[in-house]
Amino acid sequence: MEKRSQYHHGNLGQALIEAAVALIAQHGVAGFSLREAAAHVGVSPSAAYRHFSSKEDLLNAVAMDGFQRLALQMEHATAEARSLNPESPALAAFQALGLAYVTFAVNNPLHFQVMFGMPLQAEPRTEETSPYQLLQAALDDLVAEKVLAVEDRTGAELYTWSVVHGLAGLLTGGAICLSDGGITEIFNSLVPRILAGLCSAGNTILRGSAPPFVVETHLAEGCQSLKS
Amino acid sequence: MEKRSQYHHGNLGQALIEAAVALIAQHGVAGFSLREAAAHVGVSPSAAYRHFSSKEDLLNAVAMDGFQRLALQMEHATAEARSLNPESPALAAFQALGLAYVTFAVNNPLHFQVMFGMPLQAEPRTEETSPYQLLQAALDDLVAEKVLAVEDRTGAELYTWSVVHGLAGLLTGGAICLSDGGITEIFNSLVPRILAGLCSAGNTILRGSAPPFVVETHLAEGCQSLKS
DNA sequence: AAAAAATGTCAACATTGCTCACATGGAAAA
């Protein structure tokens, strides 16, 4: 499919990753073949093994590429939300972060599945900013902006990531599909609950130290976004 | 591996499913082959095609089997929690439901991935009780017990399912791994936030009783959403 | 310029999903 006058391709590794991303988006992960990717780039099947030790290795690289793209989109979304909402940039950025996450998942469901399909052994990932780091920063900013209390900060990553990742997983897995409204509406409808759960760890008093916990105070004081 | 004196197996379909479950638990979904499953049962590869139209069809059946097991474990867990906590059975059952969900995922991570890996076209699923139906019932009981307000009932499924499924997905996908404490501790640490989010107003409705569910959204008044 | 390393090709192997024609055996029909 690609024109290649020279014997050497130039940057076959990246080209194979991109071809794999495109093919997976079409035929799914199960229907993806290394040979097809090689043919798509216009190269012999065995050439791929000069850049990836196995098909699994290539899929690993595809996943890493996905994480990069996701982090990029999240960064862009938060930056935009920040500039558009000067009165509470941290809160806007936080919501934009989650929306960007599920939006990426819905727009690239198969790529998303490769990313979270199996435990990939990633390199130390030194310079790259990961989605998880972005989430941490957003939560820290929420604390700095006093939207989130310090005592609610503990475990906020796990909770937030779980909700957003769960919604993304249900949408990409086909357990749920969106009808009329887009992802934005669905996500926004969840935002109040997410924020309530986020701000409530310290303010929610639970009776009992083992399940079942009993809630005594429902809504947190400091969660400003719940008051119209 | 199975003893088979007769020419006919008797119940090859179910045997293949069970073999597939066992093999997938070992080598993963990607490394699973229909031929190996057939050989494991002691049958010719082509025999499988008398019971499943394709490998994908078999995996579909494996997923359905997983949903059955999951629903069973969830039912058992809620029943036990109910009997152990007579003062607030609905709340205890609700928490046990979520814990059973993530516990199943952690104990059978690869099976869980097959279940939610790709959109499976399920039969009407008439008599079987699905995990989703159990969740609905648990939420209804919370309303009946007045732990959950009626106005908070709307969209409670989507939120709850998202959190729990997200945690399960992160754990099975290898994005998160549990260190010292077991799943129970991690899940319990999330319960306060989940309950707080649950008891805040939502506005999303899930339509349908079998996947794929259809999401209808109604934007709330107080929902501070993003300006875009 | 020559040697070495990197990167490509080609041929081949075992395995896989799947289909075909045929064999078998239990259940219904005679």
Add this chain to the structure above:
DNA sequence: TTTTCCATGTGAGCAATGTTGACATTTTTT
């Protein structure tokens, strides 16, 4: 009971796939 029929099994075989090894070509190093 005997015969027929159909669900269920076997075996050979095809195209495609992941992977490897020997060889070719280009680039880089010496």
